[in-house]
Amino acid sequence: MNITMVEHNPNWKYEYLNEEFLIKETLQKELVNIFHIGSTAIQDVKAKPIIDILLVVNDIEELDNYSDQFEKLGYEVMGEFGIKKRRYYRKGGDNRTHQIHAFQYDNLQEIERHLSFRDYLRQNQMRRNEYGTLKAELAHRFPNDIKSYSNGKDKFVKRTEKEALKWHWFNR
Secondary structure, rough: OOOOEEEEOOOOHHHHHHHHHHHHHHHHHEEEEEEOOHEEEHHOOOOOOOEEEEEOOOOHHHHHHHHHHHHHOOOEOOOOOOOOOOEEEEOHHHHEEEEEEEEOOOOHHHHHHHHHHHHHHHHHHHHHHHHHHHHHHHHHHHHOOHHHHOOOOOOOOHHHHHHHHHHHHHHO
């Protein structure tokens, strides 16, 4: 995978909304909710131009019956892909444009982790800037090595997720 970091693009919101519409049409009754997550959902942070989508569904195993429909939308169906009780889909090959992380409605730990991280960075300019700088440095060092890039972010992400979850519960 090619790792390219760019400045925030206000059009990402509309790219997400277009994809949200297609996914809602596809899943209909199985879908509980859908969210734009990841760096493209956070204004003023550098990001890989990949739209991250969080799906919350009624039954995660039922989602497997929609594989053909996701493929028709251009997604590669990846199964759990390293996270139990998740379904992962990606679009765009080596120049990925979208990725979907799907969880069953009662997998609150994973759902809250993603949403709290996004919302915390939206509200915390210092951490948002720190994250953007880190990602830009890692993308420069590892332009074709997603594993090293991800490993380089891991400590920051885990520390920030803990802060974000505490922040989320304090600010409810």
